[in-house]
């Protein structure tokens with residue numbers, strides 16, 4: 443709703459980078475939207491979802507109960523500190539990067555990514571091109587005023603806290619720098635959909 447339907451497109455861009463099989467770690471998995479997208483395209487994947495919010499994980503578990511074809515399990519924890527088991531072929535996150543310290547985040551998860559494995563992060567960004575920045579400002583201003591009245595249960599998605607965070611965060615550049623520092627190779631950084639979201643991916647050497 444906040445993304446004007448672009449979320450599906452962004453999730454597809456993430457899924458394109460995910461291997462057909464093996465183990466996937468979905469950090470900040472929330473209620474499991476990305477986990478379900480990955481399982482739909484790649485049914486042989488074994489997925490572990492991690493989130494810091496118990497209520498979201500309860501909804502994640504309910505999704506797994508209703509859709510037993512999703513081969514996943516959930517772990518409650520902070521992506522920066524959670525104890526992980528084993529190695530993963532791919533580590534993904536959608537809307538997590540702006541919340542975490544890239545050094546702590548990569549320091550915690552990198553030892554659990556296989557050599558040759560892929561790291562993918564997606565989140566909102568602030569457009570830098572004025573052609574996109576001015577409509578972005580107008581849209582978020584309107585959503586922050588109209589949204590809470592139309593969808594009272596979704597206040598967290600609309601309040602100025604989220605737009606303020608997007609305005610201040612430089613997660614995309616910070617993550618690219620930190621991936622380089624951690625020795626990742628093939629580091630890519632793309633702006634999506636009129637610079638409203640960013641996608642970063644890289645390979646563990």
Ligand SMILES: C[S@@+](CC[C@H](N)C(=O)[O-])C[C@H]1O[C@@H](n2cnc3c(N)ncnc32)[C@H](O)[C@@H]1O
Pocket residue numbers: 469470471472473474475476492493494495498519520521522535536537538541542
């Ligand atoms: C907007 S939701 C996105 C959920 C899901 N990735 C999706 O795309 O639908 C962001 C999620 O990040 C989680 N989160 C925020 N900080 C976190 C952290 N440090 N560690 C783990 N999860 C975190 C929140 O609890 C929330 O579920």
